[in-house]
Amino acid sequence: MDTWWLLAIPVIFGLGWIARGFDLKELLSESARLPRSYFNGLNFLLNEQPDRAIEAFIEVVKLDPETIELHFALGNLFRRRGEMERAIRLHRNLLERADLPVEFRDQALFALAQDYLRAGLLDRAESAFKSLADTPHADQAAGFLAEVYQLQSEWQLSIDALQRSGADTPAKSRTIAHLYCELAEAAIEHKDLKAARERLAQARAADAALLRIVQIEISIAAAEQAWARIVELADQTLAEHPEFAPQVVEAYIDAAQHVAFSAPGQRPLDTQLRSWFDASPNDALAAVIIKRLEAAGSMSAALEFARVALQRLPRLSQAHALLRLRAAMQGDGDEDLAHITQMMNGMLRSQKRHECRNCGFRAQRFFWQCPGCKQWDTLPYAASPVGP
Structure with missing residues (x-):
């Protein structure tokens, strides 16, 4: 058996050790050339002291203007901290350097475009992102450009x-x-239902599972007074997604008033509403059911349902509904109860009860796009619980 390769192991090991020595010498040589402020900045970052880290890195940049990568790191720090003027000035200074290599010039323009976007300078951001169309940053720039247009x-x-x-x-x-969907809604506003349907078809081709498509289909049907179609759409959608009821229940009730609920297998309206509530309890459905029971003069039934709703949804809104009904049934005999009900009503009006899952922004009504972080589909369809 050949054993010559065993003799090569010490040689290979020795060569590796020598190479390691050269790498270590080079590393030590490079480290010796770095200003002390650089290591201070790293230390501050590790200790979660970004303010002091920024000041240390600024000192490095002053001592050694050739540290291009550090310029970019410092600019990103400025942007993340919201110091947009400093970020913009730093990246513009980089772009003005005649000796800046092309790849770094593209990187500096990309960083500057993000600065403009973060600062709300949308025209400048648009122009900068467009300028990156033929660079390695083209894909990312197009994504940011889409944000500008939104x-x-x-x-x-x-x-x-x-x-x-x-x-x-x-x-x-x-x-x-x-x-x-935004384009479809704009077309509905201009009473161009043909264009709305075309846009809706494009939305469905992009993502057929988006429930907003159903909501817009209902809006088109309402514009055409196609009441049976609205009932059909709501029934089909809420059978699979009862949590979506707050977004379509008003249109459903309005349509149901024009449709006879006598078809085989069709549930009476109030029975259907209660079924959806049992499947996915929420404030919107509870309010609708109580309102309909009150309008029918069934105050006792409304009070009984309010008790059930409070058990299923132990929150301020349902406690207020129950106390309001009790106050209405007792008349003016209990001033304290009436005062508490009014006070709770004021508290509910001031509460913001739709909370974005991405950024925590809270709103009093539902938005498809969060007004805070501008992300889509991050607010719950139904209002979140409100504490006392």
């Missing part, structure tokens, strides 16, 4: 930009579907 409500331009931005993902498809 902030300007330029839905079609945003779609076009997104379709140029890298690989398709479920999140990207959902965003495109929402943008087509």
Whole structure:
């Protein structure tokens, strides 16, 4: 058996050790050339002291203007901390350097475009991102450009930009579907139902599972007074997604008043509403059911349902509904109860009860796009619990 290769092991080990020695010498040589402020900055970052880290890195940049990577790191720190003027000034200074290599020039322009976007300078951001179309940053720039157009409500331009931005993902498809829905809603406002249907078909092609499509279909049917179609759409959708009831229940009730509930298998309206509430309890359905029972003069039934609703939804809104009904049934005999009810009503009006799952923004009503972080589909369909 050949054993010559065993003799090579010490040689290979020795060569590796020598190479390691050269690498170590080079590392030590490079470290010796770095200013002490650089290591101070790293130490401050590790100790979660970003303010002091920034000041240390600024000192390094002053001592050694050739540290281009550190310029970018410092600019990102400024942007993350909201110091947009400093970030913009730093990246513009980089771009003005005649000796800046092309790849770093593109990187500096990309960073500057993000600075402009974060600072709300949308025209400058748009121009900068467009300038990156033929660079290695083109895909990312197109994604940011789509954000710029969304902030300007330029839905079609945003779609076009997104379709140029890298690989398709479920999140990207959902965003495109929402943008087509925005165009469909605009067409409905202008009473152009043909255009609305075309946009809705494009939304469905992008993401057929988006429930907003059903909501817009109901809006088109309402414009055409196709009441049976609204009832059909709501029944089909809420059978699978009862949590979506707050977004369609008003349209459903309005349509149901024009449709006879005598077809085989069709439930009476109030029975259907109660079924949806039992499947997915929420404030919107509870309020509708109580309102209908009151309108029918069934105050005892309304009070009994309010008790059930409070058990299923132990929150301020349902406690207020129960106390309001009791006060109404007792008349003016209990001033304390009436005062407490009024006080709770004021508290409910001031509460913001739809909370974004992405950024925590809280709103009094539902939005498809969060007003805080501008992400789509991050607010719950039903109002979140409100404490006392």
